[in-house]
Amino acid sequence: MSETRQRIVAAATELFHRHGFQATSLAAIQQHADVRGGSLYYFFRTKEELLQVTLERYSEILDEAIMDPAFAGAEDPIERVFEVLGQYRSMLVATDFALGCPIGNLAVEMVECGPEIREGLIGDFDLWSRKIEACLDAATDRLPPGVDRTRLAGFVLVVMEGAVLVARGRREIKPFDDAVAQLRDYFDRLTAATPSCEPDAGRVGPDTTNAS
Amino acid sequence: MSETRQRIVAAATELFHRHGFQATSLAAIQQHADVRGGSLYYFFRTKEELLQVTLERYSEILDEAIMDPAFAGAEDPIERVFEVLGQYRSMLVATDFALGCPIGNLAVEMVECGPEIREGLIGDFDLWSRKIEACLDAATDRLPPGVDRTRLAGFVLVVMEGAVLVARGRREIKPFDDAVAQLRDYFDRLTAATPSCEPDAGRVGPDTTNAS
DNA sequence: GTCTATATATTGATAGAC
């Protein structure tokens, strides 16, 4: 693995995340990677081929930057799900909403693209969902018997992407926090739900709904 | 109001929605509006100024294309919320995932932009949320007493944006349908919830969770 | 108001020296 190639991928990874695919020129990538001239084409035939490699790199970063620190922040599997959301919150606030979800951004931007890009996006979405689903699997006994955990994990992904999108659009963290609080209320009701009327069913109260 | 100007705005409205802001050239807009040459600059000083007008136009289209037909499809206020989501589903399927939410797309794409664009995006988000909130207000008696309906309306927006984003990224409608089904389950649990243990609390069962 | 013609900058990509 050439060290030059790594610098190019690292630069593309960051700039595509920050500015998007179209808004990032190859000249900017070359400058950021300290590679002069068109020697970028020695490693990648087109800009889209570079994006393809970047999408594979994002699957590695997902663990390093999101999942590992989130899982280290909590033992409880359901709390880990919300720790993951907390990682995105931290990224939004720390960068003043400059950085959102790189996969979500590209899913919006790459309307017309080759099949390789599409497969990369789907692969990253799959990876993300599976990590969350594993948490839900570990909490099976606290969820209602009939819950489709794959579907619920997909719902967490949808809420994360939507919350990041709206928060970045509005440039304020409140809509993100509100969405997470609402998802928390849903999980509270799921974990409190019981087939019949049992003592601790009283947790389904109005309080959890209004928690800020 | 010049008729030429209207044609330009209509062309920009469609092309920005379909291909995005950056991917739409002014030449394409001129061609689509049947306006030759740079006479576009008689009405708009910059491309971003044209986008600004387009954002105002989207607030009108929201009623025409989404809210009016959705509200006509159901009398029940909560059903109307899900009819709104159904409108986005129809748009995704009918266009083979080419058209998503124009506001959501621009919220992702317009990272660095002038304050006018930001205000336009926020205004459109506000308008959308208020329409949903009005539905929730009409269903106050069926929701738990303490529910923050503004926050719940924001959650519906987040789920819609996230569901459209993931469905378009994956190019399949299933993640959208799954997210809507999960939101439906949440609403079922909300409307079934009662302060204490009452007869019809049995609706909080495992069945609703697995409904496809 | 609408047009033609064009300025100016930047884009992704290529050719070829070393």
Added chain:
DNA sequence: GTCTATCAATATATAGAC
């Protein structure tokens, strides 16, 4: 492998005739 030099296309925006 990495560089310099450059191509051809396209972008936004402007000037000025009619």
